[in-house]
Amino acid sequence: MSQFWKPGTEKPRLVDDEEGGVLFLTSSSSSGYGYASIEKQRQRLPVYKYRTAILYLVESHATTIVVGETGSGKTTQIPQYLKEAGWAEGGRVIACTQPRRLAVQAVASRVAEEMGVKLGEEVGYTIRFEDATNPGTTVIKFLTDGVLLREMMGDPLLTKYSVVMVDEAHERSISTDIVLGLLKKIQRRRSDLRLIISSATIEAKSMSDFFQPSSRRHRGSESVEPGLKMEPAILSVEGRGFNVQIHYLEEPVSDYVRAAVSTVLLIHDKEPFGDILVFLTGEEDIEAAVKQLTDDIQDRKISSGLIVLPLYSGLPRAEQDLIFSPTSRGKRKVVISTNIAETSLTLEGVVYLIDSGFSKQQFYNPITDIENLVVAPISQASARQRAGRAGRVRPGKCYRLYTEEYFLKEMSAQGIPEIQRSNLVSCIIQLKALGIDNILGFDWPASPSPESMIRALEILYSLEVLDDDAKLISPVGFHVAEIPLEPMISKMILSSNQLGCSEEILTISAVLSVQSIWVTGRGVRKEFDEAKMRFAAAEGDHVTFLNVYKGFLESGKSSNWCYKNYINYHAMKKVVEIREQLQRIAQRLGIDLKSCEGNLQAVRKAVTAGFFANACRLEPYSHNGMYKTLRASQEVYIHPSSVLFRVNPKWVLYQSIVSTDRRYMRNVISIEPSWLTEVAPHFYQKQGL
């Protein structure tokens, strides 16, 4: 297929000679970046001209909102300016949050490099399950907003931080929104705490409205510093790194994976060297693109020089890190990614950017309690962030796989905040653990629907982590809140302690935390089904996972073994990683690490103790495998990927639902109905079961 590219109307902003001319590289390899000293590179970033203004505003205002183009230097420079100005003196720490783990690590290592210090000492980072900081020496700390939220459980006023910078605030992840609401609350108690809210595409006005002091807030303030302004300041950083030329399609395409592959080959044929970053939506279409690209290269007998690298959250760390390795001369790297690379990342060699215009997004319906991950159009703000991954160390080109008219007329300016389209169970338990009892009255930057909140409270109540007054029950509620997984999985882990099967349940929890351990896209369906049958357990998917995990360990964690058995090697390595981390947390919570030695009833009961609310019964006389949920009498079916597909036991539990033509249950296990009343008598009444 061919594409018809036309340059977009976004005016190319030419690089000011003085600002960026010297940085222009003729060398295609990333190693060329070393020509200018790091100090010079820092001074050439647009944000440098605003250094004094930023420091003045932070000094004089409780909250400063910084809006600046992608690549202008907000993330890497502002924390350093603050440190240079003394905000890290006296044992205080400067925090900078990011919505994504990958960005946290990448920016922390860049800042450590710029400061000439070892990562993990003066500059450190913390992400879920990984802490690379030194409490004695770290003064600039990058962390996900989810981790900052967890830190608040131990230190509600965040006393060790002098400044918290919430970066990429436009993303409006659930954690970002909760963090913003809580920081506003903390400010009322700590006027010495400074906030910086930054992004390239944030709606500064609405953010500023959110942080306006209310009279109520003033009354509650304790000893406001003299001269400190509580009204937020807004600073707009003008200028960008390098020009990124935007190209749109003349006609829409229906198959964006195919279009992305063709565009990669087109660039490789026609354009000078420079790496390519492609944004697709998820593991399946990324792996499909990797395969198509590899096949096309072979068919066309191109002496390729192309190094194709997938990037998604399900990949183990070592594989993800390959995207940062420098490209050797004569080679071209193609990174095919989900939106985990959308914000804050600088991949030095990237010159060309291909944007499919889609991402996978969560949509939750509180009435049916069904959460769907669907492929949906991105917003203009996301498209700008994606384009901003090029043009960071040299000029770039961005190919949008949609028309300009579509960008201007169909794409929304900003996405819907995650809090308004997600299940709130995890979010509410965290707020409760922080002592926020009046959830409905919480000051949200964007309010979630009352239905979602009520549904989440109901689920937490049924899990027996909240009492009749909707307060966390000690200690179980606090333990569930402490395990960084969805509360139903956490509850299952805690229950495994009494049932003597924590070893097995930790494995199951780790598998439930990755997307899928099966490789479905390869070869013939029949072969895949046969491979799966080698591990299949009559009890269902959870027990099957135990068999796969055992086989993987016995094979010496062999990739070959995975390949032969249609098992996703990357996912299995991730399972091993997550399991190790969960084991440490379980020990900290006093859970005995014990195996039930094949007593599968204990394992199934522990799963029931977490997921009892997702119980379903096969409809009597059903010929097509129709189940009804016990809770809402919803019609559901076992997903074809489950080992219980067509087996249809009478009583089952599921982990999640995916809706396509029907509502399908994923990760299904058979149970005895009597266990429901045994583990959750408060939830199920004996009658009728």
Ligand SMILES: Nc1ncnc2c1ncn2[C@@H]1O[C@H](COP(=O)(O)OP(=O)(O)OP(=O)(O)O)[C@@H](O)[C@H]1O
């Ligand atoms: N790892 C790196 N290698 C080389 N240059 C880098 C690296 N990280 C950052 N830079 C340089 O610093 C510039 C500023 O990056 P920074 O992440 O601070 O920008 P930003 O304004 O926060 O952008 P964004 O909103 O896209 O995150 C980049 O455009 C690039 O020139």
